[in-house]
Amino acid sequence: MYRKISRKSPPPSALPTRIAATLFSLLAKYVPETKKQKKDRLIKAAAAEVKNLPKDEATKPYFIKHGLNHITNLVESKRAKLVVIAHDVEPIELVVWLPTLCRKMNVPFCIVKSKARLGQLVHKKKTSCIALTDVRKADEPALKQVQDVCNQLFAVFDRKPGGNKLSATTAARVAYIKKLNAERTAALRA
16 A cells, blocks of 8 residues: 655745735725626716716726736736735645745735634635736835835845855856956047
8 A cells, every 4th residue: 555645745835924914904995896796886987977077086996807818917027016825735836936926026925824714705615826917006005015025024035045145257257258248348539
């Protein structure tokens, strides 16, 4: 007999409880509307359009975006302001590349403890990741605070191997190239 070996990776470090509470209170303000709420909003907008009233841009709905493909498109187009990833996604390969993409596109991201908790925010059982694209003016300081904490906590991922020190050969080559460039610019000015 053989034992089945689990391929699960150890859970990554998630947000501290205090910051997670701040994050989820912020996200709770941007819960997507239900089908009934959307229908009512669209009926009101249609009625206003029939009466030739100006469109009310101040009531633009701000919502959490969810779904892996949608989040990927938002990050690639740099429209996401904050990406929240669940740590217990199975298989992990679904989201393991998302932090790298976020870093490449300079989008803040964080890892939280439950995909079910994220799912509750978007009226689903569970979801692997969510994103904020726009927030109201009143919530910008809270978003900025969460973004700063996420950037600090997950900056560990930005480390490069080798301590960013050049080898002796590479350092000599860089110095030689700088010397050549300096001589060329001096010759061009003369």
